[in-house]
Amino acid sequence: MYYGQPLFTGEYISDHFDYKKRELLNQAQHLIEDNNSEMTEDQLANKIISHASMKPLAIDFDDVDKAITPAKIFVRDYERSVEIDGVQVVFTYPFKGDSCLFRIQPTTKSSPLHGIVSNGSVSIGVKCHNDIEEIRREMKAQNGLLRKYVEWQRADIERYNESLRNYVSDVVREKQKYVDGIKRLKDQL
Numbered sequence: 001m002y003y004g005q006p007l008f009t010g011e012y013i014s015d016h017f018d019y020k021k022r023e024l025l026n027q028a029q030h031l032i033e034d035n036n037s038e039m040t041e042d043q044l045a046n047k048i049i050s051h052a053s054m055k056p057l058a059i060d061f062d063d064v065d066k067a068i069t070p071a072k073i074f075v076r077d078y079e080r081s082v083e084i085d086g087v088q089v090v091f092t093y094p095f096k097g098d099s100c101l102f103r104i105q106p107t108t109k110s111s112p113l114h115g116i117v118s119n120g121s122v123s124i125g126v127k128c129h130n131d132i133e134e135i136r137r138e139m140k141a142q143n144g145l146l147r148k149y150v151e152w153q154r155a156d157i158e159r160y161n162e163s164l165r166n167y168v169s170d171v172v173r174e175k176q177k178y179v180d181g182i183k184r185l186k187d188q189l
Contacts, residue, residue, distance in 0.1 A: 001073060002114035002142070003090055003125030008149045009112060010103035013156045020160075024052050024168060028175045041176060045168045052168065053161045056154035057097040059122065061147070065092040068135075071127045089135050090125035091143065106152035113145045122146070 031044055039047070066089070073086035102117045115124040124146055126138040 001127040003088065003127070004114045004116040004123065007102045007113045007115050007117070007122075007146075008105055008109065008153070010105065012105050013107060013153065016104050017156075017160050020052055020054075021167065024048060024171060025175075027051065028168070028171045029179070032172070032175050032179045041169070041172050044176075045165070045172045048168050048172065049164050052164055054157045055097055056157045057095055057101050057150050059093050059095040059146070059150055061093060061143070063094055066090075067092070067125075073127045073129070085130070086128055087130050087135070088125060088127045089139055090123050091139060092121050092123040093146075094121050096120075101153060104153070106149060106156050108152040108155075110145065110148060113142070113149055115146070 028044070028048055031039075031047065035044065068087050068089050071086050071088035072083050074081045074083055076082075099117050099120075102115075102122065113124065115122050117123075124139075124142045126135075126142060128134050128138055
C-alpha cells in the first residue's frame with residue numbers, strides 16, 4: 001500500500017503549456033501597447049520569455065530523511081482481507097521548484113506514484129511487511145518512479161522552453177504589426 005495521494009496525475013503538461021502560451025498573447029499585446037517604442041522586439045521577446053519560461057523540479061535525492069513506523073496492513077487470503085502488523089516506510093526529499101508541478105502529468109508516464117508534497121519537500125512511502133528485503137525493493141521502486149517522473153517532466157519543460165524563442169518572437173512581431181496598424185488608423189482619423 002502506498003503513502004499519500006497520486007502525484008503527476010492532474011492536467012496534461014501539453015494543456016498547461018497551451019494555457020501559458022495563450023497567456024503570452026495577452027501579455028505581449030499589453031507590453032507592446034505600453035511600450036511606446038522604448039524596447040526593441042528582441043527586448044520585448046526576452047522580457048516575455050523570462051516570465052513564460054518554466055523551471056523543472058529539482059529534488060535533492062542525496063538529502064533523504066527516512067522514517068519507519070508501525071502500521072497495520074491488509075493482506076488478502078483467498079476470500080477475505082486480514083489486517084496484520086506491518087510498517088510504514090517514508091522517504092522525504094527537499095526540492096526546489098513550483099510544487100504545482102507535482103500535479104501535472106508529463107507526456108511520458110508509467111504506473112501511478114503516490115506521495116505528499118508539503119513545505120518544499122516530497123515524501124514517498126509504502127506500508128508493507130516488516131521485512132527488510134521487501135522494504136528495500138518497494139522503496140527502490142518508488143524512488144526510481146519519482147526520479148523517472150521528474151526526468152520526464154524536465155524533458156517536457158526543456159522542450160517547451162526551447163520552443164519559446166521562436167514562438168514569442170513570432171507573437172511579438174504579429175502583435176507589433178497589429179498595434180502599429182491601430183496607430184495608423186488612429187492617425188488617419
